Amino acid sequence: MLISVPGIVDEPEGKVLFSPNLHWTERVNLPELVKEVWSVPVLLVQEIRALALGHLAAEPEAEDFLLADFGQGVGGAIVQRGKLYDSTLPLNAELGHTKVIGNTRVCGCGAVGCIETLVSRKGLLQSYSSANGGDVITWSAFARYLGEHGIPSWFEKSLDTAAAIIAGALNVLGLKKAVITGSLTELPPSVVEYLAKGVKEGTMWGRFGEVHCQSAPRRRAMGLVGVGVDRLLIPDVQPDRFAFAETNGWSAAVAFRK
Template sequence: MRTSGSCEQQGGCPVNEPAAPHAPGRVGDVRRRNLSLVLDSIARTGDSKPSRAQLAAGTGLTKAAVSSLVADLVESGLVAEVGLYRDGERGRPGQGLELSSRRGVVGMEINVDYLSVGLVDLAGNLRFSASIESRNRGLAPDAVMARLAGLAAEARAAAGADGISIMGGGLAVPGLVDEQRGVVLSAPNLHWQHERLDPQSLLDGAPLGVRLSNEANSAALGELWYGGGRPDFLYVSGEVGVGGGVVVGSELYTGPGGNAGELGHMVVHPDGPPCSCGGAGCLETFAGQEAIFQAAGIAEGSFKERTELLLRALDAGTPAASMAVDDAGRYLGVALASAARLMDVQAIVLGGHFAVLGQWLMPALAGSLERHAPGLLDPKNLTVSRLEHSGTLLGAAGQVIRSVIESPLEFLLAAKLA
């Protein structure tokens, strides 16, 4: 699945029409590409709010063409005009352009012990978020989806109150997925195997529907687009399980079968304990959230309560808590050393509970990496995500936002049909 990049590099973006051969360069194709070019240029400028004249200079299109394209984008609600300023000494003042704050996407996450949603506008601002603790392990998917639907309704209500029109949504789960069929192929920590979901029911009527994705991959994309991520890095997601997302050349690499990045099931101890995947000695049995709680002697309470107890114990220097986190860091280092050698990884970003535990985890992790792969990774390229747990929501929503930026005409058609 392609998740980022230029539509021009791919010969134009797809629309809902038959894939029949046609002559290149027809008017519809040119306009489709140019709409994407202009919208992408506005998105890339961030806070600078370019004028039509600046867009024309930057894209190489004529001012008349840019004005026509911008008019369509403004009318569709994807772009907003802001302010007045002069580009130079002469001429009329120009209006700045930015991605509209009145269009949004709902990011949603199912995890083992919680559910969460976030409303993200086109510029990537998290406008609303909510989460609830939910013991989802072993629950039927329909029951979990019913709970999540309640949170999705809260996001829709928040959008309505702020005058934001929802374009679509993204749903991330901690397992391998078949996005096209809406099937969770394997989510060991949820005890789900080949379970069909109905993501579209969460946001009924949204023009672009709801996309299903892997939690770690979504978090990696959230880091890439909204966390100041580099163009090449390995993202490590820490939850009950441990996941990974590989980004190469600002593209998510998922492998031929879509399963690349399953860091949590790398074997770090051949004689280690059994894992939920059916194997033994996997990284998540030492560095997963539940493994750390158990090793620290924190067995009771909700996820939030146990996290607070762990952090207090670490602040106090409690030996069991310190040893649990040190062991997690050491085994994580073993896995990352192997991954870095295998994939020539130059940078690693830690998210989820690894980000929360960063100050206590990092010394053992850095020492383990240096022991098992001396000199391979520059310490300054081992960082903690600033997004923490919001990265998954931002990435799940961001995939839909990027699809609109890459093919605004597809959104326009979908919105008319909705």
């Protein structure tokens, strides 16, 4: 069984070290919990890494990219030469916890001012409310509002900042492609288009070459299957079928073999 979990995950140890938006997962041993009800090998896969592997499986020609996912938080994963980038710490591409000067919102990670407090789903709805006299709005109503009124200036400012952070990461990593998944792709296409324009403007490569920034669906389950086939199954034995389960914040895939 493969379980995708957000946060800082020590995949070889099967342990969630730190999870800004799901702190309870730090205090439990997820693999052992699963084994109490079903004695199968269990692997934890960091959520955004699973998304990146899923994107790679769906578009194998996309060998080098930074994936930025927007949702409860803002996460990232790096794929270089067709492989997930592995850093010495079990943590990389943590775009969401970049400090934005002047932003006083407290983040789930304990810091003040992280970009994800502005551009996560909750952060955007909070900004809408502040800009509209405390009006509370649902996510789908917010999407409709953007369709009718265009992108308000407070949102443009947050998107400009997110774009600068993504562009900075592309400059540092030597990549020319960003893939955007998650909640921003549920809003009118003009939102990701605006972000993409900012990313292109902020990258060094964009001054003389071509930089791509595109939206893509979340392919978390497909990414988990890829990990499972690589790490749990005997390489030439293909599974007969897979089962998937997804809830808010995590998902699991099970491979069955005769």
